[in-house]
Each structure stands twice: as structure tokens, then as C-alpha cells.
Amino acid sequence: MPVDRIRGAAGAFAVGALTVHLASTVLQNTPDSYNQDLRTFTGGWPIPGWRFFAPNPGVQNVHLLIREAPAGGGAPTPWRDVTPGVRHGWKQVLWNPGSRGPKALFDAMQQLSVMSANQADFGWVTQSLPYRLVFSASRAAAARDSSALQFLLMNVFPSAPPDQRMKPILTSEWIPLGSPAGAGKSIA
Incomplete structure (x- = not known):
């Protein structure tokens, strides 16, 4: 019965390796982990480093607002929120390919927020x-008959007092719609 012993040993090794891997993953992902040196004990075996929402959970929403300059001149339109809505339902847990576009836009708006918070040069930001x-x-x-547009990124803090819920992040220059994005040309 050497084959049964080999199978048993292989099974025991697999269960042991999985147990060590799961325990290392839990230790690696504890808050304020001082276990960052665990990789030196694992012989190069990668340990996942998941942080999910901690230690800095999201406490604000980023909204995209635009206003347009009419083609024939005149006053700009009022600001309007064009942030894409994301559907939430039980099917989206399993399959949600429609979330990729809004997620990409959200990530881009977050990156612009970081640039703004770090006081990046506006000329550099417009080329990003x-x-x-x-x-x-x-x-x-934007409306098809607009000659230019301006966008505004706005942080909204739902849990803040009403007079502190909104904070502007970045306002673009007026961008002529016949030019490429970020050309930096202003019509004002």
C-alpha cells in the first residue's frame, strides 16, 4: 500500500500548506500590521495583501458637473450633474459589466482629486x-450645439452637516469643443 501512503502524505501536505497560507494571509492583513516581514519566513511564497476599505474608508462621493457655452454666444448654462448612475441589484453581485465605465471615470476623478490635494501644476494636470x-x-x-464646456469635480460628504457637505475639487478651464481635450485653450 505505498500508493495510499503517498496519496495520504500528499493530501496532508496540501492541507498543511493551505492552512499555513490562510493563517499567513490573516496575519498579513491585520490592521496596523507589524507582520510585514512575514515574507521573509515564507521562502518567497506570495502572501496576498488585501486592505479592502481599511484603514481609510470612503466617506465622500465625487460628482462630475458640467456647464456649456451656447454656440451662438450668450450666458453659460447652469451647472448640472452628469455623474453616471450605477445600478444596484441582486444580479449585479454576480455579473455587472456595466460598472466598468463608471468605475474608470470614478478612478480618474479620484486621481484628479489627489493631484489637486497635492497642488499639482494645473498645466500638468490638463495634460494628464x-x-x-x-x-x-x-x-x-454636453449638448451637441455647445461651443465649449467647463467641468467641475465636487466632493460630497453625505454624513457632514448640511453647510459642509460639498467641497469643490477642480474646475477646468473653458474647453472649446472643436479642440482636443486638455489643450489648455480658454475662451473666456
Whole structure:
């Protein structure tokens, strides 16, 4: 019965390796982990480092607002929220390919928030890929007869007192719609 012993040993080794891997993963992902050196004890075996929402959970929503300049001149339109809505339902837990576009836009808006918070040069920001992506989303929501548009990123803190719920992050220059995104040309 050496074959049964080999199978038993292989099974025991697999269960042991899985147990060590799961225990290492739990230890690696404890809050304020001082276990960052666990990799030195695992012989190069990768340990997942999941942080999910901790230690900095999201406490604000980022909204995209636009206003357009009419083609014939005149006053700009009022600001309007064009943030894409994300459907939430039981089917989206299993299959939700429609979330990729809004997620990409959200990530771009978050990146612009980080640039703004770090006081990046506005000329550099307008040449960035996140700026171009947000402009493209804004352009898609603009009226066809607009000659230019301006977008605004706004942080909304739902749990804040009413007078402190909104904080502007970044306001673009007026962008002529006949030019490429981020050209930096202003019509004002």
C-alpha cells in the first residue's frame, strides 16, 4: 500500500500548506500590521495583501458637473450633474459589466482629486490621462450645439452637516469643443 501512503502524505501536505497560507494571509492583513516581514519566513511564497476599505474608508462621493457655452454666444448654462448612475441589484453581485465605465471615470476623478490635494501644476494636470478621460465623459454629456464646456469635480460628504457637505475639487478651464481635450485653450 505505498500508493495510499503517498496519496495520504500528499493530501496532508496540501492541507498543511493551505492552512499555513490562510493563517499567513490573516496575519498579513491585520490592521496596523507589524507582520510585514512575514515574507521573509515564507521562502518567497506570495502572501496576498488585501486592505479592502481599511484603514481609510470612503466617506465622500465625487460628482462630475458640467456647464456649456451656447454656440451662438450668450450666458453659460447652469451647472448640472452628469455623474453616471450605477445600478444596484441582486444580479449585479454576480455579473455587472456595466460598472466598468463608471468605475474608470470614478478612478480618474479620484486621481484628479489627489493631484489637486497635492497642488499639482494645473498645466500638468490638463495634460494628464485622468483629465482627458473626465473631459471625454463631460463631452459625451454636453449638448451637441455647445461651443465649449467647463467641468467641475465636487466632493460630497453625505454624513457632514448640511453647510459642509460639498467641497469643490477642480474646475477646468473653458474647453472649446472643436479642440482636443486638455489643450489648455480658454475662451473666456
